[in-house]
Amino acid sequence: MANHEIVLHQFRSSHFNEKARWALAWKGLEHERVTYLPGPHRGPISKLTGGATTTPVMAFNGRVTAGSAAIIDALEAAFPDPPLYPADTTARRQALDLQTRFDAEVGPATRTVAFTVFVKELSYLTRVFAGDGPRLKRLAYRLALPVVRPIMAKANGVTDPANVAGAFDITRRTFDQIAEMTTESRFLVGDTFSVADLTAAALLAPLVSLSHPDMRRPDDVPPAFQRLVAEWKDHPATAWVQAMYRDFRPA
Ligand SMILES: N[C@@H](CCC(=O)N[C@@H](CS)C(=O)NCC(=O)O)C(=O)O
Missing domain, CATH: 3.40.30.10 (Glutaredoxin)
Structure with missing residues:
Protein backbone atom coordinates (compact mmCIF):
# COMPACT_ATOMS: atom_id res chain seq x y z
CA MET A 1 0.00 0.00 0.00
CA PHE A 79 -5.39 -5.86 6.18
CA PRO A 80 -6.18 -9.56 6.72
CA ASP A 81 -3.96 -10.71 3.84
CA PRO A 82 -1.37 -12.09 4.30
CA PRO A 83 -2.65 -13.26 7.68
CA LEU A 84 -0.78 -13.36 10.96
CA TYR A 85 -3.61 -15.09 12.78
CA PRO A 86 -4.19 -18.80 12.05
CA ALA A 87 -7.52 -19.50 10.31
CA ASP A 88 -8.40 -22.37 12.66
CA THR A 89 -10.10 -21.06 15.82
CA THR A 90 -8.21 -23.28 18.25
CA ALA A 91 -4.86 -22.52 16.63
CA ARG A 92 -5.70 -18.82 16.66
CA ARG A 93 -6.41 -18.97 20.39
CA GLN A 94 -3.13 -20.81 21.00
CA ALA A 95 -1.15 -18.28 18.94
CA LEU A 96 -2.74 -15.31 20.72
CA ASP A 97 -2.24 -16.93 24.13
CA LEU A 98 1.42 -17.46 23.33
CA GLN A 99 1.71 -13.80 22.31
CA THR A 100 0.07 -12.68 25.58
CA ARG A 101 2.42 -14.83 27.66
CA PHE A 102 5.54 -13.77 25.77
CA ASP A 103 4.57 -10.09 25.91
CA ALA A 104 4.05 -10.31 29.66
CA GLU A 105 7.03 -12.49 30.63
CA VAL A 106 9.61 -12.99 27.95
CA GLY A 107 9.78 -9.45 26.51
CA PRO A 108 10.52 -7.83 29.89
CA ALA A 109 12.98 -10.63 30.75
CA THR A 110 15.15 -10.41 27.61
CA ARG A 111 15.11 -6.62 27.93
CA THR A 112 16.35 -6.81 31.52
CA VAL A 113 19.09 -9.25 30.48
CA ALA A 114 20.27 -6.91 27.69
CA PHE A 115 20.10 -3.85 29.95
CA THR A 116 22.36 -5.42 32.58
CA VAL A 117 25.12 -4.52 30.10
CA PHE A 118 23.59 -1.50 28.34
CA VAL A 119 23.37 0.57 31.54
CA LYS A 120 27.14 0.24 31.94
CA GLU A 121 27.98 1.04 28.31
CA LEU A 122 26.64 4.54 27.77
CA SER A 123 28.42 5.28 24.48
CA TYR A 124 27.11 2.05 23.05
CA LEU A 125 23.65 2.76 24.45
CA THR A 126 23.72 6.09 22.62
CA ARG A 127 24.48 4.31 19.34
CA VAL A 128 21.79 1.70 20.02
CA PHE A 129 19.05 4.31 20.44
CA ALA A 130 20.28 7.35 18.51
CA GLY A 131 21.91 5.35 15.72
CA ASP A 132 22.74 7.48 12.74
CA GLY A 133 20.58 10.39 13.87
CA PRO A 134 21.86 13.98 13.86
CA ARG A 135 25.29 14.31 15.51
CA LEU A 136 24.23 17.06 17.90
CA LYS A 137 21.23 15.05 19.05
CA ARG A 138 23.50 12.04 19.71
CA LEU A 139 25.95 14.17 21.63
CA ALA A 140 23.22 15.75 23.76
CA TYR A 141 21.76 12.32 24.51
CA ARG A 142 25.18 10.91 25.44
CA LEU A 143 25.71 13.83 27.84
CA ALA A 144 22.27 13.35 29.39
CA LEU A 145 22.65 9.59 29.87
CA PRO A 146 24.49 9.65 33.22
CA VAL A 147 21.44 11.49 34.60
CA VAL A 148 18.94 9.26 32.78
CA ARG A 149 20.81 6.03 33.62
CA PRO A 150 19.34 5.39 37.11
CA ILE A 151 15.81 5.88 35.79
CA MET A 152 16.55 3.63 32.84
CA ALA A 153 18.10 0.96 35.06
CA LYS A 154 15.05 0.93 37.32
CA ALA A 155 12.54 0.99 34.44
CA ASN A 156 14.28 -1.97 32.83
CA GLY A 157 14.42 -3.99 36.03
CA VAL A 158 18.18 -4.16 36.54
CA THR A 159 18.32 -2.54 39.99
CA ASP A 160 16.63 -5.48 41.70
CA PRO A 161 18.95 -8.53 41.85
CA ALA A 162 16.01 -10.92 42.32
CA ASN A 163 14.38 -9.53 39.17
CA VAL A 164 17.65 -9.90 37.24
CA ALA A 165 18.02 -13.53 38.38
CA GLY A 166 14.40 -14.19 37.39
CA ALA A 167 14.94 -12.56 33.99
CA PHE A 168 17.94 -14.81 33.24
CA ASP A 169 15.92 -17.80 34.37
CA ILE A 170 12.95 -16.97 32.10
CA THR A 171 15.28 -16.25 29.19
CA ARG A 172 17.15 -19.54 29.55
CA ARG A 173 13.93 -21.52 29.89
CA THR A 174 12.42 -19.78 26.86
CA PHE A 175 15.41 -20.52 24.62
CA ASP A 176 15.15 -24.19 25.63
CA GLN A 177 11.38 -24.23 25.22
CA ILE A 178 11.51 -22.73 21.71
CA ALA A 179 14.16 -25.26 20.70
CA GLU A 180 11.97 -28.07 21.98
CA MET A 181 8.78 -26.73 20.39
CA THR A 182 10.42 -26.40 16.97
CA THR A 183 12.06 -29.81 16.64
CA GLU A 184 9.12 -31.38 14.77
CA SER A 185 7.63 -28.35 13.01
CA ARG A 186 9.41 -25.07 12.40
CA PHE A 187 6.23 -23.17 13.39
CA LEU A 188 5.09 -22.74 16.98
CA VAL A 189 1.39 -23.08 16.14
CA GLY A 190 -0.10 -24.89 13.14
CA ASP A 191 1.77 -25.27 9.91
CA THR A 192 2.26 -21.68 8.79
CA PHE A 193 4.05 -18.58 10.06
CA SER A 194 1.87 -16.73 12.55
CA VAL A 195 1.80 -14.06 15.23
CA ALA A 196 3.21 -16.70 17.62
CA ASP A 197 6.43 -17.08 15.60
CA LEU A 198 6.69 -13.32 15.03
CA THR A 199 6.32 -12.63 18.76
CA ALA A 200 8.78 -15.30 19.94
CA ALA A 201 11.42 -14.39 17.35
CA ALA A 202 11.13 -10.63 17.93
CA LEU A 203 11.22 -10.89 21.72
CA LEU A 204 14.29 -13.15 21.74
CA ALA A 205 15.98 -11.05 19.04
CA PRO A 206 17.88 -8.68 21.39
CA LEU A 207 20.06 -11.64 22.37
CA VAL A 208 20.55 -12.95 18.82
CA SER A 209 22.87 -11.64 16.16
CA LEU A 210 20.82 -10.57 13.11
CA SER A 211 21.62 -8.90 9.81
CA HIS A 212 18.19 -7.35 9.14
CA PRO A 213 18.67 -3.56 8.90
CA ASP A 214 16.03 -2.95 11.60
CA MET A 215 17.79 -5.30 14.00
CA ARG A 216 21.49 -5.15 13.21
CA ARG A 217 23.52 -4.09 16.23
CA PRO A 218 25.67 -1.00 15.90
CA ASP A 219 29.34 -1.83 15.24
CA ASP A 220 31.87 -2.14 18.07
CA VAL A 221 29.66 -4.30 20.26
CA PRO A 222 31.21 -4.02 23.75
CA PRO A 223 33.02 -7.18 24.95
CA ALA A 224 30.65 -7.39 27.93
CA PHE A 225 27.66 -7.66 25.58
CA GLN A 226 29.47 -10.21 23.43
CA ARG A 227 30.14 -12.29 26.55
CA LEU A 228 26.48 -11.98 27.57
CA VAL A 229 25.06 -13.24 24.28
CA ALA A 230 27.74 -15.92 23.85
CA GLU A 231 25.62 -18.13 26.12
CA TRP A 232 22.99 -18.47 23.36
CA LYS A 233 25.20 -18.13 20.26
CA ASP A 234 25.04 -21.83 19.34
CA HIS A 235 21.64 -22.54 20.84
CA PRO A 236 19.12 -24.18 18.45
CA ALA A 237 16.59 -21.45 19.33
CA THR A 238 19.07 -18.84 18.07
CA ALA A 239 19.23 -20.65 14.74
CA TRP A 240 15.41 -20.74 14.74
CA VAL A 241 15.16 -16.96 15.33
CA GLN A 242 17.69 -16.34 12.55
CA ALA A 243 15.74 -18.62 10.18
CA MET A 244 12.46 -16.83 10.99
CA TYR A 245 14.14 -13.53 10.12
CA ARG A 246 15.68 -14.95 6.96
CA ASP A 247 12.46 -16.51 5.66
CA PHE A 248 9.61 -14.40 7.05
CA ARG A 249 10.83 -10.90 7.89
CA PRO A 250 10.59 -8.79 4.74
CA ALA A 251 13.07 -5.94 4.33
N1 LIG B 1 3.29 -4.61 26.20
C1 LIG B 1 3.79 -3.45 25.51
C2 LIG B 1 5.19 -3.17 26.03
C3 LIG B 1 5.84 -1.99 25.37
C4 LIG B 1 7.12 -1.56 26.05
O1 LIG B 1 7.46 -2.03 27.15
N2 LIG B 1 7.82 -0.61 25.41
C5 LIG B 1 9.04 -0.06 25.95
C6 LIG B 1 10.18 -0.24 24.96
S1 LIG B 1 10.65 -1.92 24.76
C7 LIG B 1 8.88 1.44 26.17
O2 LIG B 1 8.40 2.13 25.31
N3 LIG B 1 9.28 1.93 27.36
C8 LIG B 1 9.26 3.32 27.67
C9 LIG B 1 8.35 3.68 28.82
O3 LIG B 1 7.86 2.76 29.51
O4 LIG B 1 8.17 4.88 29.07
C10 LIG B 1 3.76 -3.70 24.00
O5 LIG B 1 3.57 -4.86 23.62
O6 LIG B 1 3.84 -2.76 23.21
Missing part, protein backbone atom coordinates in the same frame (compact mmCIF):
# COMPACT_ATOMS: atom_id res chain seq x y z
CA ALA A 2 1.66 3.20 -1.10
CA ASN A 3 0.65 5.97 1.22
CA HIS A 4 1.66 7.51 4.49
CA GLU A 5 -1.55 7.24 6.43
CA ILE A 6 0.16 4.83 8.83
CA VAL A 7 2.63 6.39 11.24
CA LEU A 8 4.61 4.26 13.67
CA HIS A 9 5.92 6.07 16.73
CA GLN A 10 8.85 3.99 17.86
CA PHE A 11 12.21 3.48 19.48
CA ARG A 12 14.88 2.52 17.02
CA SER A 13 16.00 -0.37 19.17
CA SER A 14 13.22 -2.25 20.95
CA HIS A 15 11.83 -5.72 20.55
CA PHE A 16 8.23 -4.63 21.22
CA ASN A 17 8.59 -1.99 18.51
CA GLU A 18 10.10 -4.66 16.29
CA LYS A 19 6.88 -6.70 16.63
CA ALA A 20 4.92 -3.80 15.11
CA ARG A 21 7.54 -3.18 12.39
CA TRP A 22 7.53 -6.87 11.49
CA ALA A 23 3.71 -6.96 11.21
CA LEU A 24 3.75 -3.86 8.97
CA ALA A 25 6.47 -5.39 6.79
CA TRP A 26 4.72 -8.78 6.65
CA LYS A 27 1.60 -7.08 5.32
CA GLY A 28 3.63 -4.99 2.88
CA LEU A 29 2.40 -1.71 4.37
CA GLU A 30 4.36 1.42 3.68
CA HIS A 31 4.43 3.66 6.69
CA GLU A 32 6.16 6.61 8.20
CA ARG A 33 8.32 6.11 11.29
CA VAL A 34 8.78 8.73 13.96
CA THR A 35 11.70 7.71 16.15
CA TYR A 36 12.13 8.87 19.74
CA LEU A 37 14.92 8.59 22.28
CA PRO A 38 13.98 6.84 25.55
CA GLY A 39 13.44 9.57 28.13
CA PRO A 40 12.54 12.49 25.86
CA HIS A 41 9.82 10.26 24.34
CA ARG A 42 7.63 10.53 27.39
CA GLY A 43 6.03 13.94 26.66
CA PRO A 44 5.08 13.38 23.02
CA ILE A 45 4.01 9.73 23.45
CA SER A 46 1.91 10.55 26.50
CA LYS A 47 0.25 13.39 24.57
CA LEU A 48 -0.48 11.05 21.67
CA THR A 49 -1.95 8.24 23.77
CA GLY A 50 -3.61 10.29 26.46
CA GLY A 51 -1.28 9.16 29.26
CA ALA A 52 0.56 5.95 28.36
CA THR A 53 4.29 6.31 27.66
CA THR A 54 5.27 2.98 26.14
CA THR A 55 6.09 2.51 22.49
CA PRO A 56 5.13 1.30 19.88
CA VAL A 57 2.19 3.56 19.07
CA MET A 58 0.51 3.53 15.68
CA ALA A 59 -1.56 6.34 14.18
CA PHE A 60 -3.68 5.02 11.37
CA ASN A 61 -6.43 7.01 9.65
CA GLY A 62 -6.56 9.36 12.62
CA ARG A 63 -6.87 6.54 15.15
CA VAL A 64 -4.18 5.93 17.77
CA THR A 65 -3.36 2.39 18.86
CA ALA A 66 -0.82 1.70 21.62
CA GLY A 67 0.91 -1.61 22.31
CA SER A 68 2.34 -4.18 19.93
CA ALA A 69 -0.47 -6.74 20.31
CA ALA A 70 -3.19 -4.12 19.78
CA ILE A 71 -1.32 -2.78 16.74
CA ILE A 72 -1.06 -6.27 15.23
CA ASP A 73 -4.75 -6.80 15.94
CA ALA A 74 -5.69 -3.51 14.23
CA LEU A 75 -3.53 -4.37 11.21
CA GLU A 76 -4.97 -7.88 11.01
CA ALA A 77 -8.51 -6.44 11.01
CA ALA A 78 -7.77 -3.81 8.36
Whole structure:
Protein backbone atom coordinates (compact mmCIF):
# COMPACT_ATOMS: atom_id res chain seq x y z
CA MET A 1 0.00 0.00 0.00
CA ALA A 2 1.66 3.20 -1.10
CA ASN A 3 0.65 5.97 1.22
CA HIS A 4 1.66 7.51 4.49
CA GLU A 5 -1.55 7.24 6.43
CA ILE A 6 0.16 4.83 8.83
CA VAL A 7 2.63 6.39 11.24
CA LEU A 8 4.61 4.26 13.67
CA HIS A 9 5.92 6.07 16.73
CA GLN A 10 8.85 3.99 17.86
CA PHE A 11 12.21 3.48 19.48
CA ARG A 12 14.88 2.52 17.02
CA SER A 13 16.00 -0.37 19.17
CA SER A 14 13.22 -2.25 20.95
CA HIS A 15 11.83 -5.72 20.55
CA PHE A 16 8.23 -4.63 21.22
CA ASN A 17 8.59 -1.99 18.51
CA GLU A 18 10.10 -4.66 16.29
CA LYS A 19 6.88 -6.70 16.63
CA ALA A 20 4.92 -3.80 15.11
CA ARG A 21 7.54 -3.18 12.39
CA TRP A 22 7.53 -6.87 11.49
CA ALA A 23 3.71 -6.96 11.21
CA LEU A 24 3.75 -3.86 8.97
CA ALA A 25 6.47 -5.39 6.79
CA TRP A 26 4.72 -8.78 6.65
CA LYS A 27 1.60 -7.08 5.32
CA GLY A 28 3.63 -4.99 2.88
CA LEU A 29 2.40 -1.71 4.37
CA GLU A 30 4.36 1.42 3.68
CA HIS A 31 4.43 3.66 6.69
CA GLU A 32 6.16 6.61 8.20
CA ARG A 33 8.32 6.11 11.29
CA VAL A 34 8.78 8.73 13.96
CA THR A 35 11.70 7.71 16.15
CA TYR A 36 12.13 8.87 19.74
CA LEU A 37 14.92 8.59 22.28
CA PRO A 38 13.98 6.84 25.55
CA GLY A 39 13.44 9.57 28.13
CA PRO A 40 12.54 12.49 25.86
CA HIS A 41 9.82 10.26 24.34
CA ARG A 42 7.63 10.53 27.39
CA GLY A 43 6.03 13.94 26.66
CA PRO A 44 5.08 13.38 23.02
CA ILE A 45 4.01 9.73 23.45
CA SER A 46 1.91 10.55 26.50
CA LYS A 47 0.25 13.39 24.57
CA LEU A 48 -0.48 11.05 21.67
CA THR A 49 -1.95 8.24 23.77
CA GLY A 50 -3.61 10.29 26.46
CA GLY A 51 -1.28 9.16 29.26
CA ALA A 52 0.56 5.95 28.36
CA THR A 53 4.29 6.31 27.66
CA THR A 54 5.27 2.98 26.14
CA THR A 55 6.09 2.51 22.49
CA PRO A 56 5.13 1.30 19.88
CA VAL A 57 2.19 3.56 19.07
CA MET A 58 0.51 3.53 15.68
CA ALA A 59 -1.56 6.34 14.18
CA PHE A 60 -3.68 5.02 11.37
CA ASN A 61 -6.43 7.01 9.65
CA GLY A 62 -6.56 9.36 12.62
CA ARG A 63 -6.87 6.54 15.15
CA VAL A 64 -4.18 5.93 17.77
CA THR A 65 -3.36 2.39 18.86
CA ALA A 66 -0.82 1.70 21.62
CA GLY A 67 0.91 -1.61 22.31
CA SER A 68 2.34 -4.18 19.93
CA ALA A 69 -0.47 -6.74 20.31
CA ALA A 70 -3.19 -4.12 19.78
CA ILE A 71 -1.32 -2.78 16.74
CA ILE A 72 -1.06 -6.27 15.23
CA ASP A 73 -4.75 -6.80 15.94
CA ALA A 74 -5.69 -3.51 14.23
CA LEU A 75 -3.53 -4.37 11.21
CA GLU A 76 -4.97 -7.88 11.01
CA ALA A 77 -8.51 -6.44 11.01
CA ALA A 78 -7.77 -3.81 8.36
CA PHE A 79 -5.39 -5.86 6.18
CA PRO A 80 -6.18 -9.56 6.72
CA ASP A 81 -3.96 -10.71 3.84
CA PRO A 82 -1.37 -12.09 4.30
CA PRO A 83 -2.65 -13.26 7.68
CA LEU A 84 -0.78 -13.36 10.96
CA TYR A 85 -3.61 -15.09 12.78
CA PRO A 86 -4.19 -18.80 12.05
CA ALA A 87 -7.52 -19.50 10.31
CA ASP A 88 -8.40 -22.37 12.66
CA THR A 89 -10.10 -21.06 15.82
CA THR A 90 -8.21 -23.28 18.25
CA ALA A 91 -4.86 -22.52 16.63
CA ARG A 92 -5.70 -18.82 16.66
CA ARG A 93 -6.41 -18.97 20.39
CA GLN A 94 -3.13 -20.81 21.00
CA ALA A 95 -1.15 -18.28 18.94
CA LEU A 96 -2.74 -15.31 20.72
CA ASP A 97 -2.24 -16.93 24.13
CA LEU A 98 1.42 -17.46 23.33
CA GLN A 99 1.71 -13.80 22.31
CA THR A 100 0.07 -12.68 25.58
CA ARG A 101 2.42 -14.83 27.66
CA PHE A 102 5.54 -13.77 25.77
CA ASP A 103 4.57 -10.09 25.91
CA ALA A 104 4.05 -10.31 29.66
CA GLU A 105 7.03 -12.49 30.63
CA VAL A 106 9.61 -12.99 27.95
CA GLY A 107 9.78 -9.45 26.51
CA PRO A 108 10.52 -7.83 29.89
CA ALA A 109 12.98 -10.63 30.75
CA THR A 110 15.15 -10.41 27.61
CA ARG A 111 15.11 -6.62 27.93
CA THR A 112 16.35 -6.81 31.52
CA VAL A 113 19.09 -9.25 30.48
CA ALA A 114 20.27 -6.91 27.69
CA PHE A 115 20.10 -3.85 29.95
CA THR A 116 22.36 -5.42 32.58
CA VAL A 117 25.12 -4.52 30.10
CA PHE A 118 23.59 -1.50 28.34
CA VAL A 119 23.37 0.57 31.54
CA LYS A 120 27.14 0.24 31.94
CA GLU A 121 27.98 1.04 28.31
CA LEU A 122 26.64 4.54 27.77
CA SER A 123 28.42 5.28 24.48
CA TYR A 124 27.11 2.05 23.05
CA LEU A 125 23.65 2.76 24.45
CA THR A 126 23.72 6.09 22.62
CA ARG A 127 24.48 4.31 19.34
CA VAL A 128 21.79 1.70 20.02
CA PHE A 129 19.05 4.31 20.44
CA ALA A 130 20.28 7.35 18.51
CA GLY A 131 21.91 5.35 15.72
CA ASP A 132 22.74 7.48 12.74
CA GLY A 133 20.58 10.39 13.87
CA PRO A 134 21.86 13.98 13.86
CA ARG A 135 25.29 14.31 15.51
CA LEU A 136 24.23 17.06 17.90
CA LYS A 137 21.23 15.05 19.05
CA ARG A 138 23.50 12.04 19.71
CA LEU A 139 25.95 14.17 21.63
CA ALA A 140 23.22 15.75 23.76
CA TYR A 141 21.76 12.32 24.51
CA ARG A 142 25.18 10.91 25.44
CA LEU A 143 25.71 13.83 27.84
CA ALA A 144 22.27 13.35 29.39
CA LEU A 145 22.65 9.59 29.87
CA PRO A 146 24.49 9.65 33.22
CA VAL A 147 21.44 11.49 34.60
CA VAL A 148 18.94 9.26 32.78
CA ARG A 149 20.81 6.03 33.62
CA PRO A 150 19.34 5.39 37.11
CA ILE A 151 15.81 5.88 35.79
CA MET A 152 16.55 3.63 32.84
CA ALA A 153 18.10 0.96 35.06
CA LYS A 154 15.05 0.93 37.32
CA ALA A 155 12.54 0.99 34.44
CA ASN A 156 14.28 -1.97 32.83
CA GLY A 157 14.42 -3.99 36.03
CA VAL A 158 18.18 -4.16 36.54
CA THR A 159 18.32 -2.54 39.99
CA ASP A 160 16.63 -5.48 41.70
CA PRO A 161 18.95 -8.53 41.85
CA ALA A 162 16.01 -10.92 42.32
CA ASN A 163 14.38 -9.53 39.17
CA VAL A 164 17.65 -9.90 37.24
CA ALA A 165 18.02 -13.53 38.38
CA GLY A 166 14.40 -14.19 37.39
CA ALA A 167 14.94 -12.56 33.99
CA PHE A 168 17.94 -14.81 33.24
CA ASP A 169 15.92 -17.80 34.37
CA ILE A 170 12.95 -16.97 32.10
CA THR A 171 15.28 -16.25 29.19
CA ARG A 172 17.15 -19.54 29.55
CA ARG A 173 13.93 -21.52 29.89
CA THR A 174 12.42 -19.78 26.86
CA PHE A 175 15.41 -20.52 24.62
CA ASP A 176 15.15 -24.19 25.63
CA GLN A 177 11.38 -24.23 25.22
CA ILE A 178 11.51 -22.73 21.71
CA ALA A 179 14.16 -25.26 20.70
CA GLU A 180 11.97 -28.07 21.98
CA MET A 181 8.78 -26.73 20.39
CA THR A 182 10.42 -26.40 16.97
CA THR A 183 12.06 -29.81 16.64
CA GLU A 184 9.12 -31.38 14.77
CA SER A 185 7.63 -28.35 13.01
CA ARG A 186 9.41 -25.07 12.40
CA PHE A 187 6.23 -23.17 13.39
CA LEU A 188 5.09 -22.74 16.98
CA VAL A 189 1.39 -23.08 16.14
CA GLY A 190 -0.10 -24.89 13.14
CA ASP A 191 1.77 -25.27 9.91
CA THR A 192 2.26 -21.68 8.79
CA PHE A 193 4.05 -18.58 10.06
CA SER A 194 1.87 -16.73 12.55
CA VAL A 195 1.80 -14.06 15.23
CA ALA A 196 3.21 -16.70 17.62
CA ASP A 197 6.43 -17.08 15.60
CA LEU A 198 6.69 -13.32 15.03
CA THR A 199 6.32 -12.63 18.76
CA ALA A 200 8.78 -15.30 19.94
CA ALA A 201 11.42 -14.39 17.35
CA ALA A 202 11.13 -10.63 17.93
CA LEU A 203 11.22 -10.89 21.72
CA LEU A 204 14.29 -13.15 21.74
CA ALA A 205 15.98 -11.05 19.04
CA PRO A 206 17.88 -8.68 21.39
CA LEU A 207 20.06 -11.64 22.37
CA VAL A 208 20.55 -12.95 18.82
CA SER A 209 22.87 -11.64 16.16
CA LEU A 210 20.82 -10.57 13.11
CA SER A 211 21.62 -8.90 9.81
CA HIS A 212 18.19 -7.35 9.14
CA PRO A 213 18.67 -3.56 8.90
CA ASP A 214 16.03 -2.95 11.60
CA MET A 215 17.79 -5.30 14.00
CA ARG A 216 21.49 -5.15 13.21
CA ARG A 217 23.52 -4.09 16.23
CA PRO A 218 25.67 -1.00 15.90
CA ASP A 219 29.34 -1.83 15.24
CA ASP A 220 31.87 -2.14 18.07
CA VAL A 221 29.66 -4.30 20.26
CA PRO A 222 31.21 -4.02 23.75
CA PRO A 223 33.02 -7.18 24.95
CA ALA A 224 30.65 -7.39 27.93
CA PHE A 225 27.66 -7.66 25.58
CA GLN A 226 29.47 -10.21 23.43
CA ARG A 227 30.14 -12.29 26.55
CA LEU A 228 26.48 -11.98 27.57
CA VAL A 229 25.06 -13.24 24.28
CA ALA A 230 27.74 -15.92 23.85
CA GLU A 231 25.62 -18.13 26.12
CA TRP A 232 22.99 -18.47 23.36
CA LYS A 233 25.20 -18.13 20.26
CA ASP A 234 25.04 -21.83 19.34
CA HIS A 235 21.64 -22.54 20.84
CA PRO A 236 19.12 -24.18 18.45
CA ALA A 237 16.59 -21.45 19.33
CA THR A 238 19.07 -18.84 18.07
CA ALA A 239 19.23 -20.65 14.74
CA TRP A 240 15.41 -20.74 14.74
CA VAL A 241 15.16 -16.96 15.33
CA GLN A 242 17.69 -16.34 12.55
CA ALA A 243 15.74 -18.62 10.18
CA MET A 244 12.46 -16.83 10.99
CA TYR A 245 14.14 -13.53 10.12
CA ARG A 246 15.68 -14.95 6.96
CA ASP A 247 12.46 -16.51 5.66
CA PHE A 248 9.61 -14.40 7.05
CA ARG A 249 10.83 -10.90 7.89
CA PRO A 250 10.59 -8.79 4.74
CA ALA A 251 13.07 -5.94 4.33
N1 LIG B 1 3.29 -4.61 26.20
C1 LIG B 1 3.79 -3.45 25.51
C2 LIG B 1 5.19 -3.17 26.03
C3 LIG B 1 5.84 -1.99 25.37
C4 LIG B 1 7.12 -1.56 26.05
O1 LIG B 1 7.46 -2.03 27.15
N2 LIG B 1 7.82 -0.61 25.41
C5 LIG B 1 9.04 -0.06 25.95
C6 LIG B 1 10.18 -0.24 24.96
S1 LIG B 1 10.65 -1.92 24.76
C7 LIG B 1 8.88 1.44 26.17
O2 LIG B 1 8.40 2.13 25.31
N3 LIG B 1 9.28 1.93 27.36
C8 LIG B 1 9.26 3.32 27.67
C9 LIG B 1 8.35 3.68 28.82
O3 LIG B 1 7.86 2.76 29.51
O4 LIG B 1 8.17 4.88 29.07
C10 LIG B 1 3.76 -3.70 24.00
O5 LIG B 1 3.57 -4.86 23.62
O6 LIG B 1 3.84 -2.76 23.21
